[in-house]
Amino acid sequence: MSNKALEACTLFAGPSLQGIDHQLLCSSSLILRPPVKRGDIERLVTQSPPSNLAIVDGVFHTHPAVGHSEILNALGSGWRIWGLSSMGAIRACEMDTLGMTGFGEVYRQFASDPDMSDDEVTLIHQAQEPFLSLSEPLIHIRKFLRQWAIEQIITPAQEQHILHHLKNMWYGHRTLSCLKKALLALPVAAKQIDSALENFSAYRIKSLDLIDFLKLQPWTRTEK
Template identity: 75%
Template sequence: MSNKIHEMCTLFVGPSLQGIDSKLLAHENLIVRPPIRRGDIESLIEQSPPSNIAIVDGIFHAHPAVGHAEILSALRAGWKIWGLSSMGAIRACEMDILGMKGFGDVYRQFSSDPNMSDDEVTLIHQEQEPFLSISEPMIHIRFFLRHWLNERIITVEQEQSLIHKIKNMWYGYRTLKFLREALLELPVAAEKIDIALKNFSTYRIKSLDLIEFLKLQPWTRTVN
């Protein structure tokens, strides 16, 4: 099998692409597909020789989520499978001992904290391309609040109170609008809040992991 086939990567991605420069996807060895769902990997390995799969985003409500069995079958068939950012990070954490490869900060957080729940990366997004996010995953909100804590804009007590409040609500309600309303209850200037939320992409670590993955292209260095 040629190295060109080995270096191909099928990327299953959706809302984590939000705000990412499209030039990062302009590689002849990269095939971009919508968020993964049950059966996608099975169909892929039936139609193509072994190469690479990168799981980022996935469907789990409207259709069954990608299963462990189909990932394992692909690994046994010689495919390299990467997981990062969102559902991919969860599956990589669950299956790294079986050969799946994890990448990025989100994966490392799941690997280091056995109590980290799946809803940390869950969000509501558009059903069709470009799959823009409607709510924000908890992991982004935590990252934002920790930054504000480190900058001494909020106190530890305020950070923990906001996290408790937002963590205990349905993930679909975790929007920037709600976060703004919650922050306005604190002694923080509205202008400061609005500037921070306007630049919220700085705190979207799921997308930051994906950017790093696309820049480094680690799948091109795992031909064996």
């Protein structure tokens, strides 16, 4: 891999970019692409010399999801590939013994819990740029409820009741409005709920993982 290729990174991302400081995306070494779908990596490998790529977000409903074989072929061709936040974290967990590198808290959760469902990170989003999220991933809501249980704002039983309710719901219906409705059924002040949900970005670990990745820029480091 040439020095120029070593410095560049193609990043497949969409809704996880929401709320991220634009300055983090201004690096000359970063090539931003939409959420990855089947065939995107195969085309990239065919058209470009070996370099770095990171899978963050990916589609699976409107198009087939990015395939394991195209990732494996890219790795075999000399590409360095990271996976994080969403679809990337899932694929990295499935392929970390084959050369793909996982990054961030979402990846670590998948790697440490073999029973963790892909449904945890699934959401619906706008079909076109800026790919704004139209629902909230369960993994974010789970982190929020866990913190509230730790702070004894809600009980562990109430935490599990809400999670069970949302887990059995289609992922596209999981929104902060839906969460608020569930919380309002509990003896919690409406103002406290509103204040917490206004600052919900603190629980969006998919985006927080991406922020860390963009700050660390691991693709600029010496090859393994």
